[in-house]
Amino acid sequence: MTPRRASAAVALALCACVAGCAAPGAQPSRTPAAGVPAEAGGALTIGTSTRADALAALGKTVTVPFDSGYEVWVYHLKPGTAEFVLLFDPAGVLAKTRVRTAPLP
Numbered sequence: 001m002t003p004r005r006a007s008a009a010v011a012l013a014l015c016a017c018v019a020g021c022a023a024p025g026a027q028p029s030r031t032p033a034a035g036v037p038a039e040a041g042g043a044l045t046i047g048t049s050t051r052a053d054a055l056a057a058l059g060k061t062v063t064v065p066f067d068s069g070y071e072v073w074v075y076h077l078k079p080g081t082a083e084f085v086l087l088f089d090p091a092g093v094l095a096k097t098r099v100r101t102a103p104l105p
Contacts, residue, residue, distance in 0.1 A: 044086075049094040054086055070095075076102065 043049070043057040054073060064072040069090025074083050080102055087096040 044094060044097070046094050046096065051088055051092045054088075054094065058084075 044054060051071070051073075058075055062074045064074070066072075071088045071092075073086040073088070075086075076082075077084050077099070083100050083102050085098045085100060086094060089095045
C-alpha cells in the first residue's frame with residue numbers, strides 16, 4: 001500500500017469513528033457513568049447529568065474549558081495514582097467519563 005493510500009485509509013477510518021459518535025437520533029446513555037467514584041453515589045449519568053449535578057456530587061475541581069464549548073473536569077481520586085475525568089458538552093451535559101492513571105510528576 002502506498003503512503004498516500006495508507007493516509008487516505010486512516011483518514012476514512014477516523015471519519016467513520018467520528019460519524020458513529022454523532023449518529024442522528026442517538027439516545028443518551030441512562031446508565032451510571034463508568035468508573036464513577038463512590039463519593040458520587042451513582043448521581044452522575046452520561047447524557048443527563050449536568051455540571052451542577054457533578055458539582056453537587058463531587059465538589060469543585062480543576063476545569064479546562066475549550067473554545068468549542070466543551071469542558072473537562074479532573075478529580076484526583078488518590079493523589080498521584082488516579083484521576084476521574086469528566087467531559088461536558090457545550091450545553092453543560094455530561095458526555096463522557098474516564099478513570100485514568102495520574103500522569104507522572
